[in-house]
Amino acid sequence: MTVETKLALTEQDVRSYSVAKQEPNWFAEYRIRALGAAENLPMPTPDKTKIDKWNFTDFPVHSVESATFSSLAELPEEVKAIVTEGQQSVYIQRNNTPAFIQVSDELTSKGVIFTDIQTAIRDHENLVKKYFMTNGVKVDEHKLTSLNAALLNGGVFVYVPKNVVLEEPLQAVFMLDDAQTSLFNHTIVVADTNSSVTYVENYLSTVENATGIVNIISEVFAEDNASVTYGAVDVLDKGITTYVNRRGVANRNSRIEWALGLMNDGDTISENVTHLVGDASYGDTKTVVVGRGKQKQNFTTKVIHWGKHSEGYILKHGVMKDEASSIFNGIGKIEHGATKANAEQESRVLMLNEKARGDANPILLIDEDDVTAGHAASVGRVDPLQLYYLMSRGISKQNAERLVIHGFLAPVVSILPIEGVKKQLTEVIERKVR
Amino acid sequence: MSTLVIQDLHVAIDGKEILKGVNLTINTNEIHAIMGPNGTGKSTLASAIMGHPKYEVTSGSVHLDGEDVLEMEVDERAQAGLFLAMQYPSEITGVTNADFLRSAINARREEGDEISIMKFIRDLDKKMEFLEMDQDMAQRYLNEGFSGGEKKRNEILQMMMIQPKFAVLDEIDSGLDIDALKVVSNGINEMRGEGFGCLIITHYQRLLNYITPDHVHVMMQGKVVKSGGPELAHKLEAQGYDWIKDELGIEDETVGQEA
Numbered sequence: 073m074t075v076e077t078k079l080a081l082t083e084q085d086v087r088s089y090s091v092a093k094q095e096p097n098w099f100a101e102y103r104i105r106a107l108g109a110a111e112n113l114p115m116p117t118p119d120k121t122k123i124d125k126w127n128f129t130d131f132p133v134h135s136v137e138s139a140t141f142s143s144l145a146e147l148p149e150e151v152k153a154i155v156t157e158g159q160q161s162v163y164i165q166r167n168n169t170p171a172f173i174q175v176s177d178e179l180t181s182k183g184v185i186f187t188d189i190q191t192a193i194r195d196h197e198n199l200v201k202k203y204f205m206t207n208g209v210k211v212d213e214h215k216l217t218s219l220n221a222a223l224l225n226g227g228v229f230v231y232v233p234k235n236v237v238l239e240e241p242l243q244a245v246f247m248l249d250d251a252q253t254s255l256f257n258h259t260i261v262v263a264d265t266n267s268s269v270t271y272v273e274n275y276l277s278t279v280e281n282a283t284g285i286v287n288i289i290s291e292v293f294a295e296d297n298a299s300v301t302y303g304a305v306d307v308l309d310k311g312i313t314t315y316v317n318r319r320g321v322a323n324r325n326s327r328i329e330w331a332l333g334l335m336n337d338g339d340t341i342s343e344n345v346t347h348l349v350g351d352a353s354y355g356d357t358k359t360v361v362v363g364r365g366k367q368k369q370n371f372t373t374k375v376i377h378w379g380k381h382s383e384g385y386i387l388k389h390g391v392m393k394d395e396a397s398s399i400f401n402g403i404g405k406i407e408h409g410a411t412k413a414n415a416e417q418e419s420r421v422l423m424l425n426e427k428a429r430g431d432a433n434p435i436l437l438i439d440e441d442d443v444t445a446g447h448a449a450s451v452g453r454v455d456p457l458q459l460y461y462l463m464s465r466g467i468s469k470q471n472a473e474r475l476v477i478h479g480f481l482a483p484v485v486s487i488l489p490i491e492g493v494k495k496q497l498t499e500v501i502e503r504k505v506r
Numbered sequence: 507m508s509t510l511v512i513q514d515l516h517v518a519i520d521g522k523e524i525l526k527g528v529n530l531t532i533n534t535n536e537i538h539a540i541m542g543p544n545g546t547g548k549s550t551l552a553s554a555i556m557g558h559p560k561y562e563v564t565s566g567s568v569h570l571d572g573e574d575v576l577e578m579e580v581d582e583r584a585q586a587g588l589f590l591a592m593q594y595p596s597e598i599t600g601v602t603n604a605d606f607l608r609s610a611i612n613a614r615r616e617e618g619d620e621i622s623i624m625k626f627i628r629d630l631d632k633k634m635e636f637l638e639m640d641q642d643m644a645q646r647y648l649n650e651g652f653s654g655g656e657k658k659r660n661e662i663l664q665m666m667m668i669q670p671k672f673a674v675l676d677e678i679d680s681g682l683d684i685d686a687l688k689v690v691s692n693g694i695n696e697m698r699g700e701g702f703g704c705l706i707i708t709h710y711q712r713l714l715n716y717i718t719p720d721h722v723h724v725m726m727q728g729k730v731v732k733s734g735g736p737e738l739a740h741k742l743e744a745q746g747y748d749w750i751k752d753e754l755g756i757e758d759e760t761v762g763q764e765a
Contacts, residue, residue, distance in 0.1 A: 456559050461596035464556050465610035465664060466584035475609060479600025479647070486600075 081134055083107060086222055089135065093190050096197060106211050107222035116214040116315070118341050120399045120431065121370035126339060127313055128216055131254040131285045135225050136167040138250065144172070150278050151247050154305075156492035161186055162243045167253040168225045176240060184269075185231040186242055189258055192229030199231055203260050208291030208319045216315045220256050220289045227258040232267040232298075241270040241303075241489045248277045248308070254284035260291050263298035263326075270301040272490045275336075277309035282338075288316040294326035296350065303331045303488045305497050310337040310365065317343045324350030324379070331484045333497045334361040334371065335504060345374045348382035348413075356385045360484040362504040363396030363428070374403040377413040377443075386417035389480050390430055391505060397429035404445055405437040415445040422480055423453055424473075424505070477505050508534045508571050508587065508671045510703065515566035517547075517554040523564065524550040524761050526728035534671060534703040537694075539714055539739060542725035543747055545760035548707045549593060551725070552676040556590040557583055570672070585614060587671030591661035591678050598648040603660065604630060606648045607667050614668075633666045636696065638689050654681040662693040673697070674705045679713040691716030711743035724750055726759035 086107055090100040115123060141147055141164060144155060155162055160176035163186065170188035179186055185196060193200050205211045211221045228244045246257060255275075263269050275288070286308060294300045300320070308314055314336055320328040334342055346355035355375050363369055375384030386402045404415030415438075421430030434447035454476050462472035478485075481501055488494040510532045517525035524547050532538050540548050554561045555568055557580040568575040570586050578586060598606070607630065612620045630644055637659050649657055658678055665673050675694070679687055694704065694717050706719065714722075714736070722738040723730045724747070732738070732750055741749075751759060 455596070458596045458598055460557075460559055460580055461592065462598070462606070462609075463580035464584055464590055464592070465606075465668060466581055466613040467609050468581050468613065469579070471609060471613065472581075475601050475606065476598060479598055482600030 080129065080131060081107070081223060085134070095190065095193055098201070099193050103222045103224070106218040109212050110215050110218040110222055113212060113215040113218055116216055116341070116343075118343070118370040118372055118399070119401050120433065121341070121368065123341060128285055128287065128315055129219065132252045132283050134223060134254065136169075136250045136253045138166040138169040138171060140166070140169060141172040144174070148247075148249065148278060150276065151245055154245065154274055154276070154492040154496045155243065156490055159243055159490065159492070160240050162245070163188065163228055165226050165244070165246045167248055167250045168255070178240065179238070182236045183233045184236060184238065185229060187229055189224065189227035189229050189260070196229065196231070199262070200229065200260070203262055203291060203293060204258075205291070208293065208321055209289050209317060216287055217289065217317070220258060220287050223256040224258050225256050228273070229259070230261040230269065230271055232263045232269045234264045235266045237268040238270070241272050243490055243493075244271070244273040246273065246275045248282065248284070249279050251279045251282045251311075252284055253282070255286045255288065257286075257288045259289070261300060261302065262293045263295060263300045265295045266297045267295075268299040270303070270489050272303035272488065272493055274304070274493060274496070275306040275308055277307065277312065280309055280311075282309040282311040284312060286312050286314040286316070288314070290318040292318070292320040292328055294320070294322045294328050296324040297326060298323070299327040301329045301331070301489065303490070303493065305333040305488070305493055305500070306336050307500055308336040308338055312336070312338040314338060314340040316340065319344070320346040320355065322346065322348050322350060322353035322355055325352045326350060327354040329356045330358065331487050332357070332359045333484050333488070333500070334359060335497070335500045336369075337365065337367065339367060340369045342369070342371045344372070345376065346384065347376050347378065348384055349378045350382075351379040352381045353379045354383045357387065358484045358487065359388045360481040361390040361398065362481070362501055363390065363392045363398050364394045364504050365396060366394070367396040369396070369398040370401070371398065372401040372403070374405065375415060377404075377406040377410040377415060379413070380410055381412045382410055383414045384416070386419075387483055388419045389483060390421045391424065391477055391480065392421060392428035392430045393424040393505060395425070395427040398431070400430065400432045401435065402433065402447070402449075403435045403437065404447070406440050406443050406445065408439040410440050411442040413440065413443045415443070417447045419449045420480070421451040422477065423451065474502075474505070477501070508703065510672050511569045512555070513567045515551070515554065515568065516564045517550055518562045518564050519550070519560055524728055525554065526761070527566065528728070528730055530723065530730060532672065532703045532705055534701050535699065536720045537698060537704045537706065537717060538721045538723065539706045539708060539719040540723045540725055540730075541708060541711070541739065541742060543759050544709065546725045547728040547761050548725050549676050552590055552674045552707055555674055556580060556588060581613070584670070589665055589668060589670035589673040591665060591673060591675040593676040593680070595649050595657050595661060597650045599650055601648045602645050603648050604644040607664065610664070610668055630667065633663055636666075637663055637693055639663065655683065655686045658682055658690055659686065662690050666693055666697065671701065672703045672705070674707065676707050677709070678706070679708055679710060687713065688716060711739050714739045726750070726754075726756055728761040731756070
């Protein structure tokens with residue numbers, strides 16, 4: 073069955089937008105094809121969450137023009153707080169406008185590309201053509217992937233050349249300070265052979281009563297012997313329904329490590345898939361979430377093993393309060409031929425209220441004999457014996473609970489490589505669980 | 507001087523009565539030892555004093571300097587000066603030992619008057635060294651992956667950092683080798699003195715080779731059946747418990763079976 077959806081933008085709208093952004097012709101055509109496909113493609117079908125009444129397609133305006141910042145000092149306080157002093161390479165997108173970029177001398181001298189996606193489409197055509205929706209996310213997977221391409225209006229492009237090992241993390245902040253903003257963000261991070269990069273992004277609403285929608289696709293490529301550490305903290309407003317798809321492709325002997333703090337206040341579908349294509353590739357996904365209010369969320373984390381000796385780890389910890397409900401799907405898939413692969417996963421959900429709901433669904437799909445795999449899942453309340461132990465040292469019940477919850481969410485907080493982002497995530501957790 | 511008074515304490519777990527009228531008075535500057543075979547209610551007494559959620563006090567009272575302890579929440583009991591070194595301390599992932607201890611100390615101080623980080627670290631380093639603990643244990647998650655001996659030392663470390671008026675040590679010696687036993691005993695002896703009272707619960711006399719108690723009590727069938735001085739512990743070491751059972755006409759010392 074296909075659902076006919078009248079799309080908010082026509083082919084002509086998309087073409088004009090592409091012209092205004094001075095995009096090359098191939099990309100305009102790409103958008104048009106994707107728009108055509110979007111009309112007939114079905115919606116994604118996240119396991120155990122019905123999204124047919126969710127709004128992913130209706131939004132007030134496609135693009136909001138915002139003023140840029142001439143220095144980091146001009147950033148609003150909330151944003152300034154997450155850009156740690158001394159952070160050398162940082163990109164700020166304000167609503168749909170590339171508002172500030174600072175690239176360190178090291179990056180420039182080593183030939184690293186760190187720029188907004190639309191500049192990359194213009195200036196680095198060959199690289200974009202090679203990686204944009206080719207080997208990671210496919211444009212025609214479903215309606216939302218094709219809409220992302222058709223209506224693309226933001227995102228970042230990172231390319232680290234062969235043999236370049238970057239110590240300093242790259243930081244991107246996507247701030248929404250206009251209630252009408254919608255995002256169709258597309259981010260690509262490429263670590264070429266023998267290179268290494270750490271990229272950290274924030275999605276941050278600084279206005280309330282937002283009326284837009286958010287559609288994010290990130291594609292991450294670790295070529296042979298490369299390493300990508302990808303941190304993200306999403307804090308989008310209650311009014312925003314989000315579809316976020318972060319996908320990685322790890323080649324031979326490469327590593328992709330995700331640290332995701334998914335703290336949106338609105339309904340969210342998050343999909344995080346890592347393809348361990350190469351032999352001895354390594355994928356590690358750590359996700360923490362807090363749900364509150366009447367929020368509905370679905371977090372699907374999947375690691376697919378193709379390579380021999382590939383190792384995949386999934387850790388998901390969620391805290392649900394009020395009447396929030398979440399589905400945690402963890403899937404470890406080992407394809408035929410991926411001998412000696414190891415797929416491990418752990419999903420744990422803490423429920424703080426009677427009416428909160430969290431379901432952990434650990435799934436192992438194994439098509440090869442000579443492998444190891446394991447999973448652990450639990451859903452429950454804060455352990456009364458842990459509270460007793462902490463309280464027996466004089467800590468109040470409220471603080472004891474706080475400690476346990478922060479501890480429970482620490483696996484992601486503790487490994488985020490940017491101090492400001494770490495602090496922000498801690499504060500967001502504090503605010504959400506209070 | 508502070509006083510902890512336990513009067514006719516009856517405690518049940520899952521509806522089954524374990525303590526059947528315990529009477530005990532402990533002053534600061536005193537060390538008491540409670541001995542007794544397995545299953546006689548010793549650990550239940552410790553848990554009931556601290557307020558373990560599974561233990562139900564059915565009658566009797568516990569007072570600390572006249573204040574009704576049983577009316578207090580667990581954290582209030584700790585704030586009032588009670589401490590329990592637990593037999594099976596919880597493991598709490600993601601919370602470092604240092605953060606936890608600092609929270610415990612700051613819980614006793616007014617907001618705005620938190621202990622300075624430097625002072626805290628100095629104090630912690632000193633006490634960890636005293637207990638021959640690896641410095642990295644401060645940054646490890648609370649009890650997570652700690653060996654049995656490390657957990658016991660960590661309990662004593664907490665006691666030394668918090669400086670309670672009364673500490674109940676529930677089988678702090680179990681599973682310790684002789685070197686660890688000496689270290690733990692040193693920690694307890696370091697606390698000994700004005701302003702500190704201690705109730706040591708143990709099966710074995712050997713801990714009392716390092717800590718000389720002022721009073722020794724024997725528990726059987728959920729009650730204190732005999733009290734004496736340090737010589738009582740020596741007699742138990744030499745002769746076991748049977749002479750007490752004979753003396754009191756007790757056949758089964760445990761609380762497991764009803765008469």
